[in-house]
Amino acid sequence: xxxxxxxxxxxxxxxxxxxxxxxxxxxxxxxxxxxxxxxxxxxxxxxxxxxxxxxxxxxxxxxxxxxxxxxxxxxxxxxxxxxxxxxxxxxxxxxxxxxxxxxxxxxxxxxxxxxxxxxxxxxxxxxxxxxxxxxxxxxxxxxxxxxxxxxxxxxxxxxxxxxxxxxxxxxxxxxxxxxxxxxxxxxxxxxxxxxxxxxxxxxxxxxxxxxxxxxxxxxxxxxxxxxxxxxxxxxxxxxxxxxxxxxxxxxxxxxxxxxxxxxxxxxxxx
Amino acid sequence: xxxxxxxxxxxxxxxxxxxxxxxxxxxxxxxxxxxxxxxxxxxxxxxxxxxxxxxxxxxxxxxxxxxxxxxxxxxxxxxxxxxxxxxxxxxxxxxxxxxxxxxxxxxxxxxxxxxxxxxxxxxxxxxxxxxxxxxxxxxxxxxxxxxxxxxxxxxxxxxxxxxxxxxxxxxxxxxxxxxxxxxxxxxxxxxxxxxxxxxxxxxxxxxxxxxxxxxxxxxxxxxxxxxxxxxxxxxxxxxxxxxxxxxxxxxxxxxxxxxxxxxxxxxxxxxxxxxxxxxxxxxxxxxxxxxxxxxxxxxxxxxxx
Numbered sequence: 001x002x003x004x005x006x007x008x009x010x011x012x013x014x015x016x017x018x019x020x021x022x023x024x025x026x027x028x029x030x031x032x033x034x035x036x037x038x039x040x041x042x043x044x045x046x047x048x049x050x051x052x053x054x055x056x057x058x059x060x061x062x063x064x065x066x067x068x069x070x071x072x073x074x075x076x077x078x079x080x081x082x083x084x085x086x087x088x089x090x091x092x093x094x095x096x097x098x099x100x101x102x103x104x105x106x107x108x109x110x111x112x113x114x115x116x117x118x119x120x121x122x123x124x125x126x127x128x129x130x131x132x133x134x135x136x137x138x139x140x141x142x143x144x145x146x147x148x149x150x151x152x153x154x155x156x157x158x159x160x161x162x163x164x165x166x167x168x169x170x171x172x173x174x175x176x177x178x179x180x181x182x183x184x185x186x187x188x189x190x191x192x193x194x195x196x197x198x199x200x201x202x203x204x205x206x207x208x209x210x211x212x213x214x215x216x217x218x219x220x221x222x223x224x225x226x227x228x229x230x231x232x233x234x235x236x237x238x239x240x241x242x243x244x245x246x247x248x249x250x251x252x253x254x255x256x257x258x259x260x261x262x263x264x265x266x267x268x269x270x
Numbered sequence: 271x272x273x274x275x276x277x278x279x280x281x282x283x284x285x286x287x288x289x290x291x292x293x294x295x296x297x298x299x300x301x302x303x304x305x306x307x308x309x310x311x312x313x314x315x316x317x318x319x320x321x322x323x324x325x326x327x328x329x330x331x332x333x334x335x336x337x338x339x340x341x342x343x344x345x346x347x348x349x350x351x352x353x354x355x356x357x358x359x360x361x362x363x364x365x366x367x368x369x370x371x372x373x374x375x376x377x378x379x380x381x382x383x384x385x386x387x388x389x390x391x392x393x394x395x396x397x398x399x400x401x402x403x404x405x406x407x408x409x410x411x412x413x414x415x416x417x418x419x420x421x422x423x424x425x426x427x428x429x430x431x432x433x434x435x436x437x438x439x440x441x442x443x444x445x446x447x448x449x450x451x452x453x454x455x456x457x458x459x460x461x462x463x464x465x466x467x468x469x470x471x472x473x474x475x476x477x478x479x480x481x482x483x484x485x486x487x488x489x490x491x492x493x494x495x496x497x498x499x500x501x502x503x504x505x506x507x508x509x510x511x512x513x514x515x516x517x518x519x520x521x522x523x524x525x526x527x528x529x530x531x532x533x534x535x536x537x538x539x540x541x542x543x544x545x546x547x548x549x550x551x552x553x554x555x556x557x558x559x560x561x562x563x564x565x566x567x568x569x570x571x572x573x574x575x
Contacts, residue, residue, distance in 0.1 A: 122324045126331020156324035
């Protein structure tokens, strides 16, 4: 069991990440809020506990945000790591910042620029293959969206990874149930999702992606003795923003002042 | 299918390179064993199966992890199904993936237009930071492979129906077009397998008293702008020859340069905005589309007088 002190620390970190994202969505700034909020706990666990993101020639561990439009959660982590200035969150996308709408090589610690969906898992396989040869015990994490899984290239990669073993590769699916315009189940259903990955010979774990203890438990179980692992994290799109969470509007929106205030109140207890 | 023969022959070249460079890896897609590389370095040979998007992404990841990945993949499929991965994962992310691509141009012959790679030069020429090479003979193909390993960034090497050109041992310098025959009446700028036909056309024209300069445009990007401008200034009549649509490839690149220069007349030989619908072997297809030596000579002649 993960210790409760760590869990609490990471929950506090998560609340800070959400506060940053509320700042980003305020004052008329339109952002991909929903999918950024839904990965807040996962990102906190990865960036403040699990990953060693710095190294000599290249990062010790690798992180690819394959659902690149939810870069805001990554930018929030970078601020907490002291790599970028949180004051810039009121100037998203403006000249002179590194805060693009998708991970950009302009930003510190961004390893791989993404944006078009369905690229990250293949890239992650290549990195994991390289790091196996390098023999430094490096781990590669690829975070994908649920809508992203509609891309055929994801399944080319899903078929490929177990063929090469790749115990050092961890895929995480943010299963928040919504894509841009409607619930995933209404557009192109993915279920039964765990069975799909399992039938492709992946180790699978299904967790509550907002429950820090579950996330840490799943990360502790990695690597499996054989083959790559996928964590399917059941989450809520727009988590933490009352009235917005769990709706299609959460996908790409800005927040009214009162919505920001309500959400901040909700975070006070955390 | 000589492109396949010579692409697979690079297995020996890559093996030698890999002995010196422990980071060299090969990524294939059900494209043969690349002997003896796969036997000698089984841990550095990855066959990802028939999956071009995944193939290029995996190669980009290998480059990110510090490797020098050579990809062996079918030209029409890797450039079209893998296009976005080449653009985003290799070019935008600055990953030095080197692609060896047989089945290029019309070499697939009677296999049909699905297997003709006649858009690849145009597609890849668009991508920033991409190097696009189209060697004229097997020796040059190997020199292109060696050159690709030496430069930063992604490289695409097109393997068409190439045959040895007797006595041809020109140094391979990316971006520089060797002059294979000097001439003053017309300049024939050819690329890949078309260079062999252009040389035959040169001899046919010579027999008629027509002096043709023949340039081997093995680098489509970067292209030898200086050589093109020189041909326009000194000769003025230019014929481009390629197993590719006349739009966007070598002919397109030369047209852009001549338009900016404001000099020179151009005739582009290649596929004219139509797929090859006839069923025929490679040599007959060349005749059908006007890319054999006789057709090239006739086209060159049409520019005179």
